[in-house]
Amino acid sequence: MLRIANGLIIDPANGPSGRVGDLFIEGGKIVPPPSPDRRCEVLDATGLIVTPGAVEIHSHIAGPKVTSGRILLPEDHYAHPVRRRRDFRSGTGRTVPSIFVTGYRYAGLGYTTVFEASVPPLKARHVHEELADLPLVDKGCYVLMGNNYFVMKAIKTGDRGLLKELVGWLLRAAGGYAVKVVNPGGVENWKWGRGAVTLDTPVPPFEITPRDILLALVEVAEDLGLPHPVHIHANDIGRAGNVTTTLETMRALAGRRAHFAHLQFHSYDVNKKGRFRSGAASVAEFLNEHPEFTADVGQVMFGPAATMTADSPLEYSLYRLTGGKWGSCDLELETGSGVVPMVYRRNALVNAVQWAVGLELLLLVNPWQMFLTTDHPNGAPFHVYPEIIRLLMDPDYRRSELERLPAGVRRLTQLASLDRAYSLEEVVITTRAGPARALGLKGKGHLGVGADADVVLYRKQEDVAAMFSRPVYVFKRGRLVVREGEPVADAEGKTLGVEFRSDYRFPSAFRQEFASYYSISPANYPVEDDYFRLREVVVCS
Amino acid sequence: MRGVVVGDVVCTFCGSLCDDLEVELEGGSIRGVRRACAVGRAKFLAARDTASPSINGQPASPEAALEEAARLLLRAGYPLIYGLSTIPAEAQKEAIALAELLGANIDSTSSHCHGPSTMARQQTGLPTCSLGEAKNRADLVVFWGSNPAESSPRHFVRYSVGARGLLTPQGRKDRTVVVVDVRPTATARLADEFLQIAPGQDYEALTVLRALVKGVAVEGRHPAGVPVERWARLAELMKKCRYGAVFFGMGLTMSRGREANLELLLTLVKELNAYTRFHALPMRGHGNVAGSENVLAWQTGFPFGVNFSAGYPRFNPGEFTAVDLLARGEVDACLVIGADPAAHLPGTCVRHLASIPVIVIDPHPNLTASLARVTIPVAPAGVAAAGTFYRMDNVPLRAKKLVDLGLPSDEEVLRRLRERIARAEDRQRSHY
Numbered sequence: 001m002l003r004i005a006n007g008l009i010i011d012p013a014n015g016p017s018g019r020v021g022d023l024f025i026e027g028g029k030i031v032p033p034p035s036p037d038r039r040c041e042v043l044d045a046t047g048l049i050v051t052p053g054a055v056e057i058h059s060h061i062a063g064p065k066v067t068s069g070r071i072l073l074p075e076d077h078y079a080h081p082v083r084r085r086r087d088f089r090s091g092t093g094r095t096v097p098s099i100f101v102t103g104y105r106y107a108g109l110g111y112t113t114v115f116e117a118s119v120p121p122l123k124a125r126h127v128h129e130e131l132a133d134l135p136l137v138d139k140g141c142y143v144l145m146g147n148n149y150f151v152m153k154a155i156k157t158g159d160r161g162l163l164k165e166l167v168g169w170l171l172r173a174a175g176g177y178a179v180k181v182v183n184p185g186g187v188e189n190w191k192w193g194r195g196a197v198t199l200d201t202p203v204p205p206f207e208i209t210p211r212d213i214l215l216a217l218v219e220v221a222e223d224l225g226l227p228h229p230v231h232i233h234a235n236d237i238g239r240a241g242n243v244t245t246t247l248e249t250m251r252a253l254a255g256r257r258a259h260f261a262h263l264q265f266h267s268y269d270v271n272k273k274g275r276f277r278s279g280a281a282s283v284a285e286f287l288n289e290h291p292e293f294t295a296d297v298g299q300v301m302f303g304p305a306a307t308m309t310a311d312s313p314l315e316y317s318l319y320r321l322t323g324g325k326w327g328s329c330d331l332e333l334e335t336g337s338g339v340v341p342m343v344y345r346r347n348a349l350v351n352a353v354q355w356a357v358g359l360e361l362l363l364l365v366n367p368w369q370m371f372l373t374t375d376h377p378n379g380a381p382f383h384v385y386p387e388i389i390r391l392l393m394d395p396d397y398r399r400s401e402l403e404r405l406p407a408g409v410r411r412l413t414q415l416a417s418l419d420r421a422y423s424l425e426e427v428v429i430t431t432r433a434g435p436a437r438a439l440g441l442k443g444k445g446h447l448g449v450g451a452d453a454d455v456v457l458y459r460k461q462e463d464v465a466a467m468f469s470r471p472v473y474v475f476k477r478g479r480l481v482v483r484e485g486e487p488v489a490d491a492e493g494k495t496l497g498v499e500f501r502s503d504y505r506f507p508s509a510f511r512q513e514f515a516s517y518y519s520i521s522p523a524n525y526p527v528e529d530d531y532f533r534l535r536e537v538v539v540c541s
Numbered sequence: 542m543r544g545v546v547v548g549d550v551v552c553t554f555c556g557s558l559c560d561d562l563e564v565e566l567e568g569g570s571i572r573g574v575r576r577a578c579a580v581g582r583a584k585f586l587a588a589r590d591t592a593s594p595s596i597n598g599q600p601a602s603p604e605a606a607l608e609e610a611a612r613l614l615l616r617a618g619y620p621l622i623y624g625l626s627t628i629p630a631e632a633q634k635e636a637i638a639l640a641e642l643l644g645a646n647i648d649s650t651s652s653h654c655h656g657p658s659t660m661a662r663q664q665t666g667l668p669t670c671s672l673g674e675a676k677n678r679a680d681l682v683v684f685w686g687s688n689p690a691e692s693s694p695r696h697f698v699r700y701s702v703g704a705r706g707l708l709t710p711q712g713r714k715d716r717t718v719v720v721v722d723v724r725p726t727a728t729a730r731l732a733d734e735f736l737q738i739a740p741g742q743d744y745e746a747l748t749v750l751r752a753l754v755k756g757v758a759v760e761g762r763h764p765a766g767v768p769v770e771r772w773a774r775l776a777e778l779m780k781k782c783r784y785g786a787v788f789f790g791m792g793l794t795m796s797r798g799r800e801a802n803l804e805l806l807l808t809l810v811k812e813l814n815a816y817t818r819f820h821a822l823p824m825r826g827h828g829n830v831a832g833s834e835n836v837l838a839w840q841t842g843f844p845f846g847v848n849f850s851a852g853y854p855r856f857n858p859g860e861f862t863a864v865d866l867l868a869r870g871e872v873d874a875c876l877v878i879g880a881d882p883a884a885h886l887p888g889t890c891v892r893h894l895a896s897i898p899v900i901v902i903d904p905h906p907n908l909t910a911s912l913a914r915v916t917i918p919v920a921p922a923g924v925a926a927a928g929t930f931y932r933m934d935n936v937p938l939r940a941k942k943l944v945d946l947g948l949p950s951d952e953e954v955l956r957r958l959r960e961r962i963a964r965a966e967d968r969q970r971s972h973y
C-alpha cells in the first residue's frame with residue numbers, strides 16, 4: 001500500500017475545497033485509510049498539490065486521418081525529433097506527434113485518460129492498432145454515425161428499435177465508447193456534389209434532415225443507456241454567423257443529454273456590417289441554463305496547427321482558403337474526412353477573435369459543463385494546455401496577451417471585460433472532474449475511495465503554466481509513470497469500451513445492401529477481440 | 542474425412558485484399574480455393590512447410606539461425622531492414638522496434654514503386670476515396686499508368702470497371718472507362734477511351750490537361766503524342782462526371798518525372814473538385830505495402846525510408862531509401878523480410894547485397910535467399926498466420942490463420958530476434 005502523505009488534495013468531485021491530508025493506494029485503486037498498524041510505503045507530498053489524472057474528452061491522436069496528417073507534415077517531424085531512451089521509444093512531431101510521443105507527452109502533462117474523437121467503423125481496426133501503441137494512458141474512441149447510410153435509412157423508417165439495434169451493433173463492431181456525429185447529413189450531401197446544409201436541409205439518399213439525424217441518435221443513445229451522450233460536431237462549423245445554427249441545434253435537443261464538441265468553432269456571430277464577431281455570450285447563456293448539456297471548447301492558440309476532421313466539406317473550404325496541402329478521403333456508406341495544415345496568427349484578426357471566443361466560453365460557462373480542449377491538433381496541439389490554464393487563472397496575464405492582438409478583438413468580443421480567474425478547483429473541474437462525469441467514468445476524475453489511482457502531483461508555483469507543464473509525479477493505476485514531466489516507467493493503458501445486456505446484431509433487413517454496397521464482407525467488418533489486449537467496459541443499462 | 546470450408550477469407554497476395562474467398566481444408570491442409578484469381582489461388586495452394594532454417598546454406602536449428610542473425614546484425618555498423626510489404630502490421634511494428642534498437646535504416650519496397658506518390662502527397666495532399674466509394678459512386682474511372690487486368694485481376698469486378706454499387710447498379714454500363722498508358726495493355730482493351738501517350742511524357746500530358754480543365758488554350762496538335770482534341774474530351778469528361786476516380790500506377794511513379802508527375806496529377810485532382818467530386822487512388826501492388834506506410838508514419842512520423850542512427854527517426858528519400866543505400870554500398874548488413882530485392886532491385890544493389898551479410902525471413906525460398914547468410918522460414922501470413930493487412934485504399938482487414946504449418950510467424954521471429962539483440966546490448970552495457 002502506498003500512502004501519499006500530507007499533500008494538498010484538490011478533489012472537487014468529492015468536496016468543494018482542497019484539504020491537506022493523505023491518500024492511500026492499493027491494487028491500482030484509491031482505498032480507505034488502513035488500520036494504523038498497517039505498514040505503508042510513504043511518499044512525502046508536503047507542499048505538493050494532489051489532483052486526479054486529467055481526462056482528455058476530445059482529441060485526434062490515432063487512426064486514418066491522424067496518420068494521413070502525419071504523412072502530410074514531414075516538416076513538423078523533421079523539426080521535432082524525440083530521442084529513444086532506454087524503455088522509451090523515439091518519435092517525432094509537435095503538431096501531429098507520432099504515437100509513442102503522443103502518449104509520453106500526454107502523461108507528462110498529467111493526462112491519464114485520452115479519447116480519440118472520430119472513428120469510421122470501416123477503419124476502426126486501424127484506430128485500435130494505433131491505440132494499442134499509445135503508452136501510459138487509458139484510451140477510448142467515439143464512432144462516427146451522423147452520415148452513415150444505414151443509420152440514415154433506419155431513421156427514415158421511423159423504427160427506433162431498428163436504429164437502436166444498429167447503433168448498439170456499430171458501437172460493438174468498432175470497439176467504441178460513444179456515438180459521434182460530425183456535420184450530420186452534411187458530409188453525405190457533399191459527396192453528392194451538393195452544398196452546405198442547415199438543420200433542416202433534406203439530405204440524399206433518404207431525404208431526412210440533420211435535425212432528424214440528431215434527434216434520433218440522441219434518443220437512441222439515451223435508450224441504450226450509454227455512459228456518454230451523443231458527442232456532436234454540429235453543422236456549419238467555422239462560418240461567420242454559425243451561432244444561429246448552434247443555438248438552433250441546442251434548442252432542438254434541449255432537455256436531453258448531449259455533448260457539443262469544440263464549441264469555439266461554432267460560436268461566431270456577425271455584426272450589422274456582416275463582419276465576423278464573437279457569439280460566445282449567447283451560447284454561454286444557453287449552456288448555463290441547460291445543465292443537461294456539456295461541451296468542450298476547442299481553444300485556438302497561435303502557431304502551427306493541423307485541421308483534421310470527418311467534416312470533409314469544411315476541409316475542402318479550408319483548402320480553398322489556404323491553397324495548400326489538402327488530404328481528403330471519402331469512405332463508403334459512412335463518412336468523409338479531411339486534413340489541412342493551418343497556422344493561427346496573432347496579427348490576423350479572424351484568428352485573434354477565435355482565440356478570444358474560446359476564452360470567453362471558458363470564462364462564461366460553468367466549468368462542470370465547459371471542458372478544456374484544443375480539439376488537438378485543430379485549434380492547437382495539446383501541449384499548449386498549461387499556457388491556456390495560465391490564461392484562465394491569471395487575468396492580468398490574459399489582459400496583457402489581449403493587448404498584443406489587433407485592436408478589433410476588443411470590439412468584436414467581450415473578453416476585455418471578463419475579470420474572472422479560475423481557481424485550482426475549477427482547473428481540476430474543467431480538465432478532470434467535468435469530463436470524467438460527462439463521460440460517465442465513475443473511476444476517473446476524482447480521488448474518492450474506489451477511484452482508479454490515476455493521481456498527479458504538482459509543486460505549487462507562481463507560474464502556473466510552468467507548474468502544469470511539469471508534474472512532479474504521475475501515477476497511472478497506482479504505478480509511478482512520470483517524474484518531473486518525464487516518463488520513468490512504461491505502462492500499458494486500458495481500452496475503455498461499453499457493453500450491453502443484449503446482443504445487438506446488424507439488422508437483417510439491411511443485410512443485402514451491406515453485402516452489395518460495402519467493399520468488404522459483413523463478417524470481416526467488426527473489429528476482432530484480438531485488437532484489445534487490456535479492456536475495461538462500462539455496462540450500459 | 543470431409544473437408545471444411547472457411548468463408549470470408551482475405552487474400553493477402555495483392556493490394557486488392559479480396560476478402561470473399563472460400564478455402565476448403567482437409568486434414569490440416571488446403572484442398573481448394575474458390576473465388577480467387579489465378580495468382581491468389583496459386584499462392585494459397587503453394588503454402589507448405591518446405592525448408593528448414595539455414596546458415597551459410599547449411600540446415601540449422603531455429604535457435605542457431607536466430608543467434609547467427611543477431612550476431613550479424615549486432616556486428617553491423619549501418620544495417621538495413623528492408624521489405625515489409627507482404628507481412629502483417631503486427632510484424633511491421635516489430636521490424637520498426639528492431640530497427641530502432643539497432644539504430645538501423647528501415648525501408649519498404651516503396652523506393653521502387655509508390656515512394657514518389659507518397660512524396661508528392663507530402664507536398665500537395667491527396668484527395669482520395671475508398672474502393673467501395675469508387676464502386677458505389679464513380680461514373681468516370683481513369684487508369685493512368687496502371688494495369689490492374691494483370692496486377693490485380695479482381696479489381697475490376699470488385700471495385701472499379703464492372704462493380705455494381707449504390708449509384709452504379711448496372712456496373713460497367715454506368716461508367717466511362719479511360720486508360721492512359723504508353724502501350725495498349727490488357728486494361729486498355731476494356732476502355733471506352735484509350736490515350737496512348739509517348740513514353741516519358743506524362744508531365745506534359747498532365748500540364749495540358751490542367752490547362753484544358755481551366756479553359757486555357759493549348760499550343761501544339763499532339764501534346765504527349767495524343768491529338769489535343771482527345772485531351773480536351775478527357776478534360777470535359779473529368780469536369781462533367783458525377784464522381785471521378787483516377788487509379789494511378791507505376792507507369793506514372795517510375796517514369797521520367799516521378800514525384801513531379803504525381804504532384805501534378807494530385808494538383809489536377811484537387812482542382813477538379815471545383816467542378817465535381819474527384820479522387821486519386823494509388824494502385825498498390827503488394828498485399829500490405831499500404832500497411833507499412835501507415836505503421837511507419839504513426840510510429841515514426843515518416844512513411845518509408847527511415848533512419849534511426851541518430852537515436853530518433855530521420856527521413857530522407859535518396860539518402861535512407863533502400864535502393865540508394867545499396868547502390869552506394871553504404872549498408873554493411875541487410876535483414877530482408879516481406880520482399881525479394883535480388884529479383885526486383887537494380888543490378889548494382891543486388892551486387893552489393895551479395896557482398897554483405899544478408900538475413901532472409903520469408904515463407905518461401907526466393908532469389909534473395911540464395912545469396913543470404915541466414916534464412917529463417919516463417920508461416921505465410923494469411924494462410925498459416927493471422928494478422929492485419931491494409932488494402933491499397935488503407936482499409937484494414939484481419940487475415941486468418943487457416944492451417945498450422947508448425948512455423949513461427951513473421952512477428953514471432955522478429956520479436957525473438959529483437960529480444961536476443963536487446964539482451965546482448967544489455968550485456969555489453971553492463972561491461973562498461
Ligand code: SF4
Pocket residue numbers: 552553554555556557558559576577578579580581582693694695696
Ligand atoms: S485480385 Fe489480388 S487479392 Fe484478389 S484474389 Fe487476386 S491476388 Fe488475391
